Amino acid sequence: MITLTLMLALYFLPTIVASHRGHNLGGILVLNFFFGWTGIGWMALLLWSLLADPPRWCVVPYGGTYIPYGAYTPYSPYGVWRRY
Known part of the structure; x- marks a missing residue:
């Protein structure tokens, strides 16, 4: 077994x-x-x-929602991290 x-x-x-x-x-x-x-x-x-490169996510400081990396984020100039 x-x-x-x-x-x-x-x-x-x-x-x-x-x-x-x-x-x-x-x-x-x-x-x-x-x-x-x-x-x-x-x-x-x-x-x-x-x-293959795993998907990247961007953390928006105000609101705490996750949006795809590369999308327009006016409130997030810094918070980019890779998800492994």
Whole structure:
């Protein structure tokens, strides 16, 4: 039972890495489910989840809402941080 759990965790490792890095999981999860059994597909998905730049967020000091990085923020000249 432990072996099966470890094998499933290894199979879905690209999805797990992508979720921890803050990526959108829809594409990676579906492709991992259907093409993860191929070695090339699994390696490509792992590289995609590791090398793709995770989304950035900007913190607005007044109001505390989160808006996408690069959007016009008249009240936030400084508060930019990366989400990992």
